[in-house]
Amino acid sequence: MFVKVCGVSDKETIDKAIELGYDAVGVVLYPPSKRYVPDAEAVKLAEHAKGRVSTFVVSVLYTEVMKVAGYFDYVQVFENAPVPNLVYATAEKPEGSKFQYLLYDASRGSGKFGEFPAWLTEYRERLIVAGGLNSVNVAKVINDLRPFGVDVSSGVEKGGKKDYDMMKDFIESVRDNDEF
Template identity: 30%
Template sequence: MRTRVKICGITREADARAAVAAGCDAVGLVLHAPSPRAVTLEQAGLILAQLPPFVTRVGLFMDAGTDAVQAALEALPLDLLQFHGHEPPEACDAFGMDYLKAVPMAEPGWARAFMARYPRARGFLLDSHGPGQAGGTGRTFDWASWPGDVDRPLILAGGLHPDNVAAAIARTRPWAVDVSSGVEAAPGIKDPGRITRFMSEVRRVDRESADA
């Protein structure tokens, strides 16, 4: 199986183009003002205009009010929502949009019970636990706690970078990986070379798995 890749925390049009050129499957925009990777709706619109068809446009929210999410949906051509806070299932379901729910991997063994609360989620993003942070913590979690056989796609996040993503994929076999700080030169500023290396490592481990 080919591992999909989402490059999250894009803040510049040039970085979106670099992610696309490297072959990413999705681009994530942080619509959570406290984050160093946050963008305004105007900035988000300019970034999304750089994306060709078949690259998924993801809007990340963290404990945002209904009005804020609705305003983003009216202003931006988003394909997928990502809820990264303490949103209850009914809040995530309210917009009639496909969404991912982030699962903070704080305690071993609790991921399955957490995911069962969100039957309408299209997938789950398993991330390192950072209170009040919309991802981008730069920290991994214990991959041994990966829940394995789940009936919906699982996305691995948390502390991934070009030097560990192959090992992470080999250990967990996720549907997709999500990277933000691991391909940056500075918070919110992506490094095209690191993006390319990250993508190359994902492709390498996928080839090795297919040949095994």
């Protein structure tokens, strides 16, 4: 199962994610976010991760990431932007299918765990589930939805920073439950 840690803001967290076996890291370029990283720093993080782990540049609109999108493997935005490496983030059933992955976030970025609609199973092969996931509830999500992947952010934070032990517990919980 594909596992992404989002809201990465420093090289040390990228190194921890790689050590623990995460498949991807997300760097947030949405200015109101407490995990916001400016363009120049985002590029440095993408370059640090290059070839070692997949990278996602994350924001609400494509215009907020377009200057640095070329440094990242995937563009994750809350609109169906015309890019080939689009990860379409939404809490609604998407119109059309011009995206590489669908990231369903029931919390709409709030980090609160929510319900999952039945239509998600239509996208199972390219579905990444996010929104309030942690090492305790991720097993149920995996068993109920059987998505392509899962995405965690606040569920592995302590005091506003990514916590190594929480990151470890999360990925171990995923790995213990991803056989189906």
